[in-house]
Amino acid sequence: MDVTRQIIETKDFCAWVAHTATLLVQAEDLLNDLNTFPVPNFNTGTNLVATWSKLAAVAAVFSPHIPPDRFMAHLASVAAKFPRGSSGMFTAASLAATAKTWREVPLIRPVELVQAVSSISRDFQNLDGEVSLDFGLTALVRNIEAELAELNVYTLSAVMDTTVVCAQQLTVDSADTHRGVGDAGLAGACLILASLADVVASIEGKTPGNTEIIQSMLTDWADRSRPVVSARRAQTPGTEFEVTFRHTGYAREIGTRRQELGATCSEVLELGTKDELGFATFTTHVHTAAPLSILPHPHENILVEQLSPPESSLWRVGAEDPVPEKDNVVLFTRRFTRAGQPGKSGKSGGSSGFSGVDALESGMQQKRPKLVILSEAPALVEMYARGSATVLLNPSGTDWVQWALGKPRGLSVLIPSSPATWELAKEMAPHETAVVTVAPSRDELSALWLSAGLATWQCHRDGDSEASAQREIQRLCTLIRVEEIGENLKEQLEALCAFAPGDTAEIMALIGARQPGVDRVRLRSMAEGDPRIELTIFYGGQTGATLLGVKDDTEWDET
CATH class of the missing domain: 1.25.40.340 (DhaL domain)
Incomplete structure (x- = not known):
């Protein structure tokens, strides 16, 4: 030695x-x-x-x-x-x-x-x-x-x-x-x-x-x-969410900020670096049941996910064990690949594979895609996250989008919510460990409906996951019509009613931050006198205009 x-x-x-x-x-x-x-x-x-x-x-x-x-x-x-x-x-x-x-x-x-x-x-x-x-x-x-x-x-x-x-x-x-x-x-x-x-x-x-x-x-x-x-x-999935974001301020504020967050959060972690003047950049990670209440201003590069149990990757209740048993002891050692140990040269060597791992992993491929929503609507982050999506609020660059993606396996779908986030998603380089496809959505309401449709969709063809996802996204997009609220609201609502099948149109309005009060009043006064319209109003908080949309529910749930 x-x-x-x-x-x-x-x-x-x-x-x-x-x-x-x-x-x-x-x-x-x-x-x-x-x-x-x-x-x-x-x-x-x-x-x-x-x-x-x-x-x-x-x-x-x-x-x-x-x-x-x-x-x-x-x-x-x-x-x-x-x-x-x-x-x-x-x-x-x-x-x-x-x-x-x-x-x-x-x-x-x-x-x-x-x-x-x-x-x-x-x-x-x-x-x-x-x-x-x-x-x-x-x-x-x-x-x-x-x-x-x-x-x-x-x-x-x-x-x-x-x-x-x-x-x-x-x-x-x-x-x-x-x-x-x-x-x-x-x-x-x-x-x-x-x-x-x-x-x-x-x-x-x-x-x-x-x-x-x-x-x-x-x-x-x-x-x-x-x-x-x-x-x-x-x-049943829990009701808490994990939220991670960066914000700036004076270092002396970190204790006060933690106390404020502690009132609504079960976990608060804060990490900061300060300069000579005591001005600092903090990274904050919290577990909370009310994510909207703790979001910093401005809303930028905020990651939100629900703390809920997804499908088990090692075992499922009532299902057969994924690996053989010996004397009622599950051999989970096969979950590990024997990696080469680092030598004096500083590089890892040796084999990275072992018997049975490829067969094990091929039988456990991810069928349901990972959804990453690039949103600009702070009021919708909880709704998105409850649909098992990862939400990145107001991303400012591709590095942040990559952060939201993490290191996924299988299929991931990026769902933009505006022309700006769509351009960001298109700039993403091919992922080395996963198939990443970009939905063509360019507005928040389309993103909301696409995420809801894809949350329950599963790919049934192992070798064609990206193409299958793109076909499903295209199918869902043909069933959606979304427009910004216009000056001639009556004609706009009539056109949306014509797109929807049946005698009644379920029109959704996503109120933007531009003129929320005026838009709500106009919509309610116009819809209340029209028996063809069932109006649902959400406050999105997106910086742009209010969005109006309708979808064809008769075809929506087909797979």
Whole structure:
């Protein structure tokens, strides 16, 4: 064993980020299905994959010769700008704390690792408002800090082995305390730390094996928690939403802002960076039952999703197990691909496949598309999200659209809501891991109806998902007629009535912010005297004009 090289260089951290991203992709489904405590969100794996895939893409273009603090600082800025879920916020906070601790340090020794843990512990407490929990990532870092203080000699392997053991122990304790269902964030942290421990093992000339141990532990956890997770999957979706956004202000406002949000939010995480004058840019992530009430002004680049259990990716109630059983123990180890361990060169090597994974994944392909709505109507974000769509409110660039997409598998549909968002969607580069198609919608009402129609649509042809989706979108579009409210409202309503079949037309009005009061009065006075019209009015809040629309319900539900 080579213990003389007790330093970690930037190239080693590059290898760690790439290897971690690969491990999390392989563990995504498992982490999602373990994410039932404290709230059954079933999205920890997806959020970690989105965050670390973005970090891996950024790290891949960096020179391995830049100082470690600059490397970590750049990763932290990317993670803070585009976090996915609570796990993304904690990732950003840990990278930022590390960069701050290692400022102007050219090479990282064991003592710098220990110092980084202390800094991360303080910043985690600031991130979640110093909430004291028995489990969770803040408790984990606090435990690691205490255990490292007991070490007599600091070596890279001693520090990382202690860290991984602490993560394992707290993860197991959390599962034992909650009927076999623990903290999926801790499970993800185990994989991330084990990946770094394997990099350290390679540096010291050892055989890396930490990730295999963690994978085995998570496999056992999945088996023990299976009955609880199956029951949670069958529950009605919850009423909370997760909302993530950036805003600016003075750093002293962060405490007041957290208290204000705490009145309507079950979770509030805030991460900020400030300049010499105390002016800061904050990233805020909350869980709330009333997303519209906490949106900042101006409404820009705000991500909204419902915290609801989608279909299980590992098992379904009443369905056959997706993998064989042996003595009534489900072999979830097959959910993991055995990835090559990072070597001294800083690159991952070895096989990335194993027997049976392709057949397993081909039988579990996503049939229902992921819907991402590029909206300009703040009043509609909750309605969109309740339809299982990801909503990005007022996107300002393609980077933000990519953030909303995450790292999807299977088919995704981008649904624009205006000419501006349609142009943004068209600029999106082909996705490397998914099929992304763009709906031709250029108004908010068409986006609303398309999202409702596609929310229940499923592709029945595995090899032709994009073409099938495009055909379905085209079919739905032919059943919709949408116009901006005009001066001659009477003739406009008559034309809409003529488009709708039957004696009565169900006309929807989506009130814009241009002149909402005037439009409502005009519509009600015109529709009340016409027996052919059933008028439904929604307030959209879009910056443009009020929209009027009608759809052919006789053909709408056909598949």
